[in-house]
Amino acid sequence: MASRRTVAIARSLSAGFARRQIICQHSRNPWLQAIRAISTSPAPTSPASPAPSEALSSSPASPSPSSSSTPSSIINKRRTFNITKADAQPTISKHHKISFDDKKISLPWEEGKTSTFQHIWLRDHCQCSSCMHPQTKQRTLDTFSLPLNIRPSAVEPKDEGLYVKWRGDHESLYSWEWLHRHSYAPRLEKYISVQRKLWSKTDLEGDMPVVKYADVMESDAGVAEWTSKIEIYGFCFVEGVPVTPEATKEVAERIAHIRHTHYGGFWDFTADLAMNDMAYTDLALPAHTDTTYFTEPCGLQMFHLLEFNGKGGESLLVDGFRAARILRDEKPEAFRTLSAVRIPTHASGNEGVSIEPYTPFPVFNHHPVTGELVQVRWNNEDRATMDRWGEPEEVEKFYQAIFEWNEVLKRADGEFREQLVPGRALIFDNWRVLHGRGAFSGHRRLCGAYISRDDFHSRLRLTNYGRKEILMGL
Numbered sequence: 001m002a003s004r005r006t007v008a009i010a011r012s013l014s015a016g017f018a019r020r021q022i023i024c025q026h027s028r029n030p031w032l033q034a035i036r037a038i039s040t041s042p043a044p045t046s047p048a049s050p051a052p053s054e055a056l057s058s059s060p061a062s063p064s065p066s067s068s069s070t071p072s073s074i075i076n077k078r079r080t081f082n083i084t085k086a087d088a089q090p091t092i093s094k095h096h097k098i099s100f101d102d103k104k105i106s107l108p109w110e111e112g113k114t115s116t117f118q119h120i121w122l123r124d125h126c127q128c129s130s131c132m133h134p135q136t137k138q139r140t141l142d143t144f145s146l147p148l149n150i151r152p153s154a155v156e157p158k159d160e161g162l163y164v165k166w167r168g169d170h171e172s173l174y175s176w177e178w179l180h181r182h183s184y185a186p187r188l189e190k191y192i193s194v195q196r197k198l199w200s201k202t203d204l205e206g207d208m209p210v211v212k213y214a215d216v217m218e219s220d221a222g223v224a225e226w227t228s229k230i231e232i233y234g235f236c237f238v239e240g241v242p243v244t245p246e247a248t249k250e251v252a253e254r255i256a257h258i259r260h261t262h263y264g265g266f267w268d269f270t271a272d273l274a275m276n277d278m279a280y281t282d283l284a285l286p287a288h289t290d291t292t293y294f295t296e297p298c299g300l301q302m303f304h305l306l307e308f309n310g311k312g313g314e315s316l317l318v319d320g321f322r323a324a325r326i327l328r329d330e331k332p333e334a335f336r337t338l339s340a341v342r343i344p345t346h347a348s349g350n351e352g353v354s355i356e357p358y359t360p361f362p363v364f365n366h367h368p369v370t371g372e373l374v375q376v377r378w379n380n381e382d383r384a385t386m387d388r389w390g391e392p393e394e395v396e397k398f399y400q401a402i403f404e405w406n407e408v409l410k411r412a413d414g415e416f417r418e419q420l421v422p423g424r425a426l427i428f429d430n431w432r433v434l435h436g437r438g439a440f441s442g443h444r445r446l447c448g449a450y451i452s453r454d455d456f457h458s459r460l461r462l463t464n465y466g467r468k469e470i471l472m473g474l
C-alpha cells in the first residue's frame with residue numbers, strides 16, 4: 001500500500017518490444033490511489049506492483065463472496081432499475097462555517113467531512129446559462145478569459161446551494177447535490193450503480209435473464225429492464241419476437257442504431273459463404289468474442305434464428321468475466337500474461353477488406369485508473385501472426401497462458417448451451433460474454449445486428465437513471 005507518491009515502472013510483456021509504463025499512485029487522491037495497472041504489472045515481487053487479486057479486489061470480475069449482495073438499486077421491484085442514493089439530499093453542516101482563502105473554498109458537510117474546491121476549478125464549472133449552454137449542455141464559458149488566480153468576493157449558503165460572487169462580478173450557484181457529487185477532495189463515494197452477476201451454468205437455472213418483446217417495444221421502462229439485464233448478466237433473451245428480419249431489426253433499434261461493419265448493417269445470413277468468414281459456414285465455432293480486429297470491438301451483438309431445418313448448431317455462451325476471475329485465481333501467471341501480451345488480429349477473408357486495429361490488444365483489458373476488468377477480446381480464429389517478441393521465453397509463456405485460458409473457457413460448468421429458436425432473440429455484451437455454436441447440418445438462417453458499446457451505455461443509463469440524474473453526474 002503506497003503511503004506516498006509511488007512511481008512504479010513496469011516492464012511489460014508486450015509482444016515485440018519492451019515497453020515502459022509509468023504508473024503513479026498518489027496517496028492523497030483516493031481515485032488515483034486505486035490505480036492498479038494490471039495490464040502492465042510485472043510479477044508481484046515488489047510492493048509497488050500489487051498481485052492481481054489485490055488489484056482487482058473492487059472490480060466486477062472479482063466480487064469477494066462477502067460483498068456479492070445485490071444493491072437495492074438493481075432489484076427489479078417495479079420493472080425499472082432506478083438508482084437509489086445511499087444518502088438523502090446532502091446538507092451542509094450547521095455548526096461549521098463555509099470559508100475560503102486565496103486558493104479554495106471549504107464546505108463542511110453535515111455528515112462530518114469537508115470538501116475543498118479550488119477557485120479556478122469552481123469558476124470553470126459554473127453551471128449558469130451563460131457559462132453552460134442550457135440546451136446543448138456544453139461549456140460556453142471561455143475558460144481562458146479567466147484570471148488563473150480568480151477569487152470570490154463573497155460566498156453564501158442558500159437553500160438551493162452555494163452562492164459565489166466572483167471578483168469581477170460574475171455570480172454562480174452550485175446545488176448541494178452537484179457539489180457533493182463532484183467533491184474531489186475528498187471524493188465522496190455515495191452513489192451506487194448496477195453491479196454485475198457473474199454466472200455459471202447452474203447460476204442461470206431459475207435466474208434466466210429474459211424480457212418480453214411487447215414490453216421492450218411499448219415503453220422505455222421495458223428497455224430499462226432489458227438493458228439492465230444485459231448489464232447485469234451480460235446477455236438477455238427477448239421472448240415473443242415476430243419471426244421476421246424487419247421485426248428483429250426494430251427490436252435492436254429500441255436500444256440504439258445499428259453499427260454498420262463490412263458485414264453490412266442488419267445481417268441476415270445462412271451457411272453459404274456469402275461473406276468469407278467462418279460464421280457463414282456450418283463449422284463449429286468455439287467460444288469467442290466478435291470483431292477483435294476492430295480498434296473498438298462491437299459492444300452488443302444480437303441473434304435471432306429465423307429458420308432451421310437440420311441438426312446441431314446449438315449456441316454457447318460463457319461469462320468471460322467469470323472465466324477471467326477463475327484464471328486470475330488459479331493461474332495468476334497466465335492471467336498476467338494475457339493482460340499484457342498484445343495479440344494481433346485481422347479480418348481479411350473478403351476481397352477489398354483488410355482490417356486490423358491501430359494497435360494489437362491483450363485478451364484482458366483493464367480500466368486504466370481503477371484496474372477493473374472492462375473488456376475481454378478473444379477469438380483464436382482471427383488471431384494474426386505473432387512475430388514480435390522480446391525474449392524467446394515469452395513465446396512459451398504465451399502458449400502456456402492461452403492453453404490455460406482455453407481450459408478454463410471449456411469447463412462445462414461455465415458453458416451455457418441452448419438451441420436458439422425462432423421468436424426468442426438473444427442479445428449479449430460482446431465485451432464480456434463469449435459466444436459460439438456447434439457444427440450443424442441442414443438449412444439455418446440467422447439474422448441480427450451489432451450495437452456500439454457507448455450507444456448501449458447511453459441507453460442503459462438514461463432509461464434506468466433518468467436524464468436529470470445523468471446530467472447531475474456530468
Ligand SMILES: C[N+](C)(C)CCCC[C@H](N)C(=O)O
Nearest residue numbers: 263267277279289290291379
Ligand atoms: C455476425 N456476423 C455474421 C455478421 C459476422 C460474424 C463475424 C465473425 C468473425 N470471425 C468475428 O469474430 O468477428
Ligand SMILES: O=C(O)CCC(=O)C(=O)O
Nearest residue numbers: 279285290315436437446
Ligand atoms: O451461427 C451462430 O450461431 C453464431 C455465429 C457467430 O459467431 C457470429 O455470427 O458471430
Ligand SMILES: [Fe+2]
Nearest residue numbers: 279289290435
Ligand atoms: Fe461470432
